[in-house]
Amino acid sequence: YAYTLRVNEKSDTYSFGVVILELVTGRLPNDPEFGEKDLVKWVYSTVDKKGVDHVIDSKLDSCFKDEISMLLNVGIICTSPLPINRPSMRRVVTMLQEIGIGNRVVAENKGNTYPYYYEEEASA
Numbered sequence: 001y002a003y004t005l006r007v008n009e010k011s012d013t014y015s016f017g018v019v020i021l022e023l024v025t026g027r028l029p030n031d032p033e034f035g036e037k038d039l040v041k042w043v044y045s046t047v048d049k050k051g052v053d054h055v056i057d058s059k060l061d062s063c064f065k066d067e068i069s070m071l072l073n074v075g076i077i078c079t080s081p082l083p084i085n086r087p088s089m090r091r092v093v094t095m096l097q098e099i100g101i102g103n104r105v106v107a108e109n110k111g112n113t114y115p116y117y118y119e120e121e122a123s124a
Contacts, residue, residue: 010083013092017078024072026057040079047076070099 021043029039046055052069060068074095080086
C-alpha cells in the first residue's frame with residue numbers, strides 16, 4: 001500500500017504478515033532497536049545472520065517452538081517484498097490450519113481448548 005497507494009489482497013496479506021511477526025517476536029513494528037529498519041527488515045536480517053531463535057519472543061512457550069517457527073515462516077512469506085510472491089489469504093488460512101492440526105490433538109488430550117494459555121497475563 002505504501003508504494004502503490006492501493007489496497008488489494010496482496011497488501012492485506014502483507015499487513016497480516018506484519019501482525020504475525022509482531023506476535024512471534026513480541027515487538028512493535030517500529031521498535032527503536034531497529035534503527036532505520038522496520039520489523040520486517042529486522043526479522044529478515046536477523047534470521048539470515050543469527051537464525052530463528054534470535055527473533056522468537058522468549059516469553060512464548062518453548063514446547064511449541066516448531067509451531068512458532070512455522071508461524072514465523074508464514075509471516076515471512078506474507079511479507080515478501082514482491083507482492084506476486086505473497087500467498088492468497090485463502091492459502092494463509094490453510095497454512096495456519098496445517099500448523100494447528102498437531103496442537104489440536106495435544107489440546108484435546110489435555111482437555112484444553114487452546115494449546116497454551118497464559119493465565120497470569122489474562123488476569124492482568
